[in-house]
Amino acid sequence: MIEVSGLTKVFRGEKKSTFTALDHLSFTVEEGDIFGFLGPNGAGKTTTIQILATILPPTSGRIKMDGIPLERSPLAIKKRIGIMPENPGFYPHLTARENLVYHAQFYGIGQVKAARKADELLSFVGLEDAAERRPGVFSFGMRKRLALATALINDPKILLLDEPTVGLDPRGMHLIHEIVKNLQKQGITTFYSSHILPEVEVLCNRVAIINNGKLIVVDTIENLKETLGALGVRGVSIHCPPIDEKITDGLTQFGKIERTDRGIDIAFKEGSTRQNISSINKVLVENDIEVFAMVPKEPSLEEIFLKLTSKEATEPKTDADKEKVPTKDK
Numbered sequence: 001m002i003e004v005s006g007l008t009k010v011f012r013g014e015k016k017s018t019f020t021a022l023d024h025l026s027f028t029v030e031e032g033d034i035f036g037f038l039g040p041n042g043a044g045k046t047t048t049i050q051i052l053a054t055i056l057p058p059t060s061g062r063i064k065m066d067g068i069p070l071e072r073s074p075l076a077i078k079k080r081i082g083i084m085p086e087n088p089g090f091y092p093h094l095t096a097r098e099n100l101v102y103h104a105q106f107y108g109i110g111q112v113k114a115a116r117k118a119d120e121l122l123s124f125v126g127l128e129d130a131a132e133r134r135p136g137v138f139s140f141g142m143r144k145r146l147a148l149a150t151a152l153i154n155d156p157k158i159l160l161l162d163e164p165t166v167g168l169d170p171r172g173m174h175l176i177h178e179i180v181k182n183l184q185k186q187g188i189t190t191f192y193s194s195h196i197l198p199e200v201e202v203l204c205n206r207v208a209i210i211n212n213g214k215l216i217v218v219d220t221i222e223n224l225k226e227t228l229g230a231l232g233v234r235g236v237s238i239h240c241p242p243i244d245e246k247i248t249d250g251l252t253q254f255g256k257i258e259r260t261d262r263g264i265d266i267a268f269k270e271g272s273t274r275q276n277i278s279s280i281n282k283v284l285v286e287n288d289i290e291v292f293a294m295v296p297k298e299p300s301l302e303e304i305f306l307k308l309t310s311k312e313a314t315e316p317k318t319d320a321d322k323e324k325v326p327t328k329d330k
């Protein structure tokens, strides 16, 4: 549904300086995928989405959306996609419904159909009661949902969502996830950018990780989880009543113990596995400790990037820096 091959974007700055924001990205998104596009700040997520949305021209590379080459028919592509930008904007003097109806005009949708569609979408994103209110008075989460409704006004086949859940509380996040899953059932392909690994894990079936404009990995969630599993667990946070020193002494075999206001934290030794957690649980149960929760400390996204990019992480960021670094060819 989305085919990207060798996508490169070089921004030109002052005094002929250049910055390579995207460096030969290649990946494929299948029809009906919820494709996670994961990367830290500045990785190139928004740049990629803007190129896919035909807002920004690529420097080089080939893109096909729904089988159509992007450079040849950007208009045909515009009709097939819906984009929810990082910072959605609305017409402040129009109500939520009027915003949607106005937006529909850009797709040549007539007033009557647009009004019907607007009501349908407002209810789909749970904003039916706010239809007559202006987005200026909306909460942050409501604005996000209105932006999603706006992205759906032209019945797109492909949805491009740029960090749609950033800044939302767990409930708001869950709502967006449910909407996206619902859209998947209707056959819509979603390109979902995020820097939150756990949300991508629960929502997406395939994922690409990018860092510094380079593709680190593109894989199924199952395979990625296996990779993450191999990285081990950093430790565990145990929520329990205060524990006697005799018992914590027995736990030092697993790692460094630190008392917290919730119980204890254990920082595991290098290369520890999840098996540690059940062994610790066993010790606690045998000592009649009432455990409320055991929260594993997974490797952070940054650690995963470092692991997956140990070579790439040390590479220069700007093209000017690259010139300073001697390479084998020079």
Ligand SMILES: Nc1ncnc2c1ncn2[C@@H]1O[C@H](COP(=O)(O)OP(=O)(O)OP(=O)(O)O)[C@@H](O)[C@H]1O
Pocket: 011, 012, 019, 021, 039, 040, 041, 042, 043, 044, 045, 046, 047, 048, 086, 195
């Ligand atoms: N118009 C521009 N001119 C120069 N550099 C740019 C421009 N737009 C983006 N960049 C640079 O390209 C890189 C990628 O930016 P981009 O906004 O795509 O990252 P991102 O992954 O969306 O980050 P975030 O998580 O912060 O939203 C950044 O280093 C950014 O400074």
Ligand SMILES: [Mg+2]
Pocket: 045, 046, 047, 086, 162
């Ligand atoms: Mg961004």
